[in-house]
Amino acid sequence: QQPVQSPQAVILREGEDAVINCSSSKALYSVHWYRQKHGEAPVFLMILLKGGEQKGHDKISASFNEKKQQSSLYLTASQLSYSGTYFCGTEIGGSNYKLTFGKGTLLTVNP
Amino acid sequence: NAGVTQTPKFRILKIGQSMTLQCTQDMNHNYMYWYRQDPGMGLKLIYYSVGAGITDKGEVPNGYNVSRSTTEDFPLRLELAAPSQTSVYFCASSYQAEQYFGPGTRLTVT
Numbered sequence: 001q002q003p004v005q006s007p008q009a010v011i012l013r014e015g016e017d018a019v020i021n022c023s024s025s026k027a028l029y030s031v032h033w034y035r036q037k038h039g040e041a042p043v044f045l046m047i048l049l050k051g052g053e054q055k056g057h058d059k060i061s062a063s064f065n066e067k068k069q070q071s072s073l074y075l076t077a078s079q080l081s082y083s084g085t086y087f088c089g090t091e092i093g094g095s096n097y098k099l100t101f102g103k104g105t106l107l108t109v110n111p
Numbered sequence: 112n113a114g115v116t117q118t119p120k121f122r123i124l125k126i127g128q129s130m131t132l133q134c135t136q137d138m139n140h141n142y143m144y145w146y147r148q149d150p151g152m153g154l155k156l157i158y159y160s161v162g163a164g165i166t167d168k169g170e171v172p173n174g175y176n177v178s179r180s181t182t183e184d185f186p187l188r189l190e191l192a193a194p195s196q197t198s199v200y201f202c203a204s205s206y207q208a209e210q211y212f213g214p215g216t217r218l219t220v221t
Contacts, residue, residue, distance in 0.1 A: 002153065034210075041201060042154070042210075042212050044211075047208045087154065096142065097208055097210070100170070101146075101153040101154040101155075103152055103153040
């Protein structure tokens with residue numbers, strides 16, 4: 001089943017923070033985050049494995065709560081380059097990295 | 112390294128026609144994937160492969176076929192194209208978790 005992302009869209013001013021959530025109705029092995037700019041291919045940001053691990057990538061970090069089957073992506077001090085659609089992809093254990101993607105969250109960062 | 116390449120970039124098909132979308136990667140990745148992306152719907156997995164000679168269905172395989180005779184190539188075949196297959200198609204490959212996507216093929220069926 002497709003994970004649910006929230007919010008669907010968010011508009012920020014440069015320097016503001018945002019949180020994007022991803023929740024699943026199934027027990028997860030891992031959560032993957034991708035960013036896609038308009039007209040381009042998705043680009044990998046990070047993967048979180050079960051264990052409540054938190055990761056960071058520049059000023060973008062994420063957490064994974066396996067008990068709640070939820071992951072959150074944190075964008076701190078947003079930059080114009082952060083604009084795009086963010087997708088979470090969820091993996092059930094032993095599925096050979098077969099991901100089910102959410103519908104995406106459109107993030108717009110304005111000057 | 113070219114990464115993942117896809118051809119064609121754009122294609123218009125008439126209903127009932129067939130075509131093959133080509134995908135090639137030069138990173139020696141074992142895992143390869145085909146997705147379709149419809150507006151506001153995210154990426155849906157059509158087929159995937161864990162190595163040459165091994166393929167399996169994803170979420171939305173109906174109307175499509177794949178083959179994987181080499182590590183590098185993973186073509187997607189559309190038989191009897193239907194308007195519902197109008198979409199952007201992405202091929203991806205991975206060594207482990209991180210998937211590298213090709214630039215996509217925009218297909219319109221009319």
